[in-house]
Each structure stands twice: as C-alpha cells, then as structure tokens.
Amino acid sequence: MNVWSIKSILSWADTYFSQRSVDSPRLTAEILLAQALGLRRLDLYLQHDRPLEKQELAAFKILIRRRIAREPVAYITGHKGFFKEQFRVAPGVLIPRPDTETLVETAVEILSEMEDCGRQARVIELGVGSGAVIISIANACKSHLYFGSELSSAALAVACANAKSFARTPVSLFRGDWLAAVAPQPLFDLIVSNPPYIPSADIESLSPEIRDHEPRQALDGGVDGLDAVRVILAQAGDRLLPSGRLILEIGFDQKPLVKSLVQGFPWVTELDFIKDLAGHHRLAVFKK
Template sequence: MPEKKINDWTIIKILSWTESYLKKHSIDSPRLAAEMLLAHCLGKKRLDLYLQYDRPLQKNELSDFKALIKRRIQNEPVAYITGEKGFYEADFKVEEGVLIPRPDTETLVEQAIEVLNAGQANSKTMAVLELGTGSGAIIVSLAKKFSHHLYFASDISPVALAIAKKNAERIVKEKIAFFSGSWFLSLKRKPQFDLIVSNPPYIPSADIQMLQSEIRLFEPIIALDGGIDGLDCYRSILIDAHHYLTPGGTLLLEMGFDQKKGIENILKQYPQYGNIDFIRDLAGHNRIVLMKKSID
C-alpha cells in the first residue's frame, strides 16, 4: 500500500486501491475479492461497506487487511482466507483440506429436493445418504430444507468430516449421522436408503495440472482427481449403489459437462438402474445424472 495518512484510507478508497492492485496481479473478480476480504476483516456485511464508505480504517484494521491481500495475491482462495463460502441458502465453514462448494453443485441440491418433495407428498420419512460429503454443503442443505428425514454422510478425509460436523451443528442442529469410509465400504450390504447423492471427483488426472493455480495449489487433489478418464469414482459407486438403494430408490450424481457418453457406457453394464436422466445446469451443461433402482 502506498504511504498515506491513516485517516486518508477510507473504505471506498481502500476498495478502489485493492481492486486495482489485485487486477495488476491477475486475480479473478478483483472488486468482489476486495469487498469480501474487507468485509471479513471489519466484521461487516458487504452492503455495510457502501453504507459507511467514508469511514476511515484504523491502523490495526489496515495491517490486518494488508495481510489478507498478501494471501490473495499468492492465489489462496478467498473462501479459505475468510473461512467460509456461501452455498444454496447458508454460509459454510471451509478450510484447506476441504473442497470449496461450487454454484454448479446447487443443481444437485435442487434435484435432490425434487426427490424429497415427492416423498413428502406421500408422507414418507426418507433415508438419505451423501457419499464424499466434504464440507457437508449438500447434506446440510437438504436437512435444512426437510428436517424430518433421516440423513447420513461419509467422507474418507478426517479433515472434511470434522468441518462437515461443525457445519451441521451450526446450521441445522438436527442430527446427521457422519461416518468415515471410502464410498460404501463402511456400510452393511442391504437396501436402506431412498436417496443417495454424491459429487465425486471427476477431473481426469492429466487435467489437474491445467486447473487454476488457486484450485491446483490449495484444494485437496483427492476431491478433484477422478482417474485417467475422470470416471473412476462413478465405476466404484455404480457397482455397489443398487445394493444400498431401496426398490425404486434414487441415485443422483454430479458429473463433468462432457462426461455423459462415458457414464452412459458404464451404465450399460448395470441393468439394476432404470429411468436414467441427464439434467442440465443453468449454463445448459449436462451436470447431473439421475437414475432409479429397478423394481424387480
């Protein structure tokens, strides 16, 4: 920051300077990043910054904000710096070691809500399982919407499970049963879930190095890398999911926009699934594959 009298650094001036500084360092959405980081630093909402635009920053506030800016120009994601990320209808705690929830995944939540709405119309209490819960954004969003269903979630990462539990306790209060394990390995092999959802890793291994540095250098690779063709996790889930779905139960999986054909080819091996549908996100990309367990 250039030298100025402390009182010269008002909120609006620091935002303008920071936007220019971040842009010079090729940081995406520099104005938004400046607002989010300053709001976090001052303990305010973004709107409050403009309601108090001529308020000067104190010396300690300037020092704290400068430290945040230094982290951002090293490509550390804003969500890790502030410790939270807005998703669907709540703010979720996140930290390094946990995948940052993406807007694309809200499409998965919306489809799951449609399934649960149908169950609610039949006055049925449904059992819902999320595989690879990460921050818990999906399962917690569903539990927030429908508190009377039964919710279960797993992850192989102890860091992710700890964060997911904190988000569940803070946002929904209702009990979600969390457990550690890779996909279905920790479960007894019997039909027990009406709905299974997952946003598995689906980026081909060779593409990891081409990701933005803030993703590649900071977010957990285990939550991104889907193997040679990006479909390893779908193979692992589809080979077993029908054993854990109730007859007519639904499986919802997020997918890469260009993976429809590959998933269709995998599904040809499993007549246990029917009513297969591919659902597009707001950008018009295939984002969700929905299927139901065939009723014998």
C-alpha cells in the first residue's frame, strides 16, 4: 500500500492538473492541499515528509475533483485575496480581480485629497458583490462615510459578513438596483462601481471557470457591454454633488465607446481614463 507524503502528493497533483490544462497547476495543488489539511502553504514545506492520513487524502481528492470540473479555486477555498485582506466569496458572488485594485487605488487618491482639505465625503459603491472594493477603500480612508448597494441577496449576505470581519470603519449596505437602493438625499461626493461590461456575444468565449460558475448578471453588459454603464450614468448626474466624481471599471478596449457615450450626458464636465498595471485603460472617471 502506497504511503503518500505531502511532498509526493503535491508532485502527483501538479502533474495531474498539468495534464488537464488547469492554470497554475503547482500553485493550485498547494492551495487545495493546504485547504484540505487546514495548514498554511508554508507549512506544506515545513512538513513535506509528513505522511497523509486516509481521511486527509479523501478530503484532498474531493477538492481536486471540484477543480477539474473547473470550479474556481476561490469558490473551493471560500476566500480570495484582494488588496490587503482575504475576503469571503461564495458561488453567486463575483470573485474580486487584481485589475480592480486600480479602482480602489484611484478612489483612495481622490479621498485622500479631500481629507487634506478637511472634507468628510459620502462614498457609495454600486453592485458591491463581495464588498471587497468598498471595504478596502473605507479601510484606507477611515474618516469618510461609506455605503454600498447590491441587487443579489446572496452577494449582499457575503458583503455583510465581510464588512463585519474586515471593515475598520462603518460601511452601510443596502439591497437594491444601483442608486435606486438608497434615498435620493443627501448627495454623494464619490460613486464607484465595477459593473458588468462584457458584451453578451463574448460570454461564451470566457474560460469555463468564469462562464460556467460566476454569476452572469455580474458579467453580461448587453450587446456592446455598456448597458449598466448607461443606467449608472443616467442616475449619477442627479446624485452627485458639484465637482463629485463617478469611477467605473470598463473593458480594456471600451475607451472609444465610453467617450462617444458620454456625449449624451451633459452633467459630465470632465472625463479621464486610468490605466491598470498591464497598461490597459481600465477606469473611466467622470466629473460633474
């Protein structure tokens, strides 16, 4: 009878995932084995010669089957690293992406300028999902007032749990569609959102991890990908204070479409685009 050690099972799983074209096979094997054993990844190397118990092997194999079925690692482990925290995620909740950290950083820059002027801003995120974005912004700039809206009850429950665990300043969360979820007064200094912006025709070409597992309503932006952007732009003009800003994450190739679209919203006095670390135009910043 074979006795599997941590080292040998990791080597086997690395090969197994590689043969089945799973992304980052070694990293995936380490994350899932650490999850099955209740260890840190570092502990796998500190204990590499430790033999595995039968029930530990069985638990690991269950996680392997889930990953081979292309279930995202974040759903299997129940958390995803974003900015400075390991946020809870679950099926039905969009998994936070590294690209979206640019949204947090840009919001923090704007709010830091307001802090320097002694202003307390009102900030809202539309479609909070896991809550990772608004909580990260709030933790970086604690002196402001923070709010969030989310239509999905499943996502809102996860966001509330994350706020309870990680928010170091109050974040008030409401169920509803975009700005309709909150009272029309008082107005906001800053609105942020990572809305669905993938064109409907492109959904089927996404990786199975995204296409078959993540919530389509958080991905599908309609024919040109900008349906939600139009709705938010239509609502935001009446909900922002003078000189207030709206920051939206957009697709890497959508800058020309957004520039054309904004001509129909005369409340916008300035439009800027921010690049992500890959050099793509990732954010559109609208100023009232």
